[in-house]
Amino acid sequence: MQNVTLRQASNHGVLRAKCYIWRENPQYPNQVHHRGRSRVQQKRPAPTSHKATAPNQVWSWDITYCSANVRGLYYYLYMIMDVFSRKIVGWEVHDRECGELAAQLLQRTVMREQCFKKPIILHSDNGAPMKSVTLKAKMEELCITGSHSRPRVSNDNPYSESLFRTMKYCPRWPSEGFKCLQAARDWVNGFVDWYNEKHCHSRIGFVTPSQRHRSQDEAILRNRQEVYALAKSKNPHRWSGEVRKWEYVKEVELNPDSPDIECERAA
Structure with a gap:
């Protein structure tokens, strides 16, 4: 030197x-x-993009852990959500995770929604049950197209992840754990009923997922816009600007192609 x-x-x-x-x-x-x-370090390819313009076109599903009150014991919540309406169309709680249980849930959900032989896209991450041979065979039988997140990318399934966050941050969530499997099922049943029927979702115009799933949201938003306009005409001094626009969300994208468009949060 x-x-x-x-x-x-x-x-x-x-x-x-x-x-x-x-x-x-x-x-x-x-x-x-x-x-x-x-x-x-390698560049990752862009995620696969899917667009939904009506219910039962694109579904998102995942499995999450539900802790028991015994250390090391977990129950597994299988949940399927419609991306367009945000409605939870299918769910079950089991003591294990496997592709066979996922296939049974998928078949029951399709029958309940009466969308057999319709071109549905089912998006999920790369977990073992999601890629099991049993589930793939059931999807082919039901004419469902599979879609998966990119390997080692945690935010390609944002709707299911956001839904689980809403559920686990709920004030009623039992932080001490569930006493038994039936207790977990009862709690999730109450949450799903609240989420679908009473929860006014901010990303779909503050209507409930069930209202949007039944195609009632457009009329509700139109009536709400008329009420706001009438209220402003009677008391214009209460508004410093324009009234809020209650716009109908015509389409929802899962992993949009444009990097400028942020993925909508699911819950």
């Missing part, structure tokens, strides 16, 4: 510093290029 002294004049005195210059030596590796045994 070669020692070099730099002197820089200033108003308050002289600043001295020492810097060391590394000579070019082949034994020192090039710091710009990748080195070591770690895997080189």
Whole structure:
């Protein structure tokens, strides 16, 4: 190494510093290029985008843990949600997770929604039950197209993840855990009833998922807009600007192609 002294004049005195210059030596590796045994970072492809303009076109599903009051014991909540209406169309709680239980839930959900042999897209992550042979065979039987998140990408299934967050941050969520499997099923049954029938969802114009699933939301929003306009005409001094626009959401995208469009939160 070669020692070099730099002197820089200033108003308050002289600043001295020492810097060391590394000579070019082949034994020192090039710091710009990748080195070591770690895997080189690769660019991930864009996620698959799906668009829904009506109920029962795109479904999102996932499995989440529900803690029991015994340490290390969990129950597994299988939940299917319609992306367009945000309605929970199918759910079950079991003591294990496997593709066979998921296939049974999917078949019961299709029969309940009366959408057999319709082109439905079922989106999920890359868990073992989601990619099981049993579930794939059932999807082919029901004419359902599968869609999966990118490997090692946690935000490609935002609707289900956001729904689980809404559920587990609910004030009634038993933080001490469920006493038994039936207790977990009873609690989830009450939550699903509240979410579908009473919860006014902010992303679909503050209507309930069931109202949107039954195609009642457009008339509700139109009537709400008329009520606001009438109220402003009677008392214009209460509004400093325009009244709120209750617009009908015509389409919902799952993982939109444009990076400028943010994925809508599900709950």
